Amino acid sequence: MSAAGRSASSADRFKQAATSRRKDEATGQAPQRGTTARRTKPVRITIDLAPEDYRQMRRLVGELAEETDIPTLPHSRMWRAMLAEVADDPRLLARVAERIQDDQS
Numbered sequence: 001m002s003a004a005g006r007s008a009s010s011a012d013r014f015k016q017a018a019t020s021r022r023k024d025e026a027t028g029q030a031p032q033r034g035t036t037a038r039r040t041k042p043v044r045i046t047i048d049l050a051p052e053d054y055r056q057m058r059r060l061v062g063e064l065a066e067e068t069d070i071p072t073l074p075h076s077r078m079w080r081a082m083l084a085e086v087a088d089d090p091r092l093l094a095r096v097a098e099r100i101q102d103d104q105s
Contacts, residue, residue, distance in 0.1 A: 023029060049057065057075065065073035086093050 057078075061073050061075055061078050064078055065071065086096055
């Protein structure tokens with residue numbers, strides 16, 4: 001099959017897929033792509049830490065576990081709490097931004 005044949009076929013398939021999408025009853029139009037689905041599953045991230053940073057994180061999580069009387073405190077709970085603190089405190093966010101700029105130079 002030639003490249004031109006594949007392109008026409010792909011275009012036809014995209015056209016068919018667009019016409020088969022669920023339509024709004026009032027307007028008869030298909031919704032815009034990306035507006036119908038909302039992400040509900042958590043997003044997984046990975047971070048590489050230097051050994052010193054990892055030891056510091058483990059020490060801090062250990063201190064937090066003792067302070068909160070939680071026997072096994074997942075690292076993710078600490079990161080979520082820190083994210084919430086930064087989001088709620090503009091001065092803390094500014095300090096973090098300053099540190100990021102300093103680390104970049």
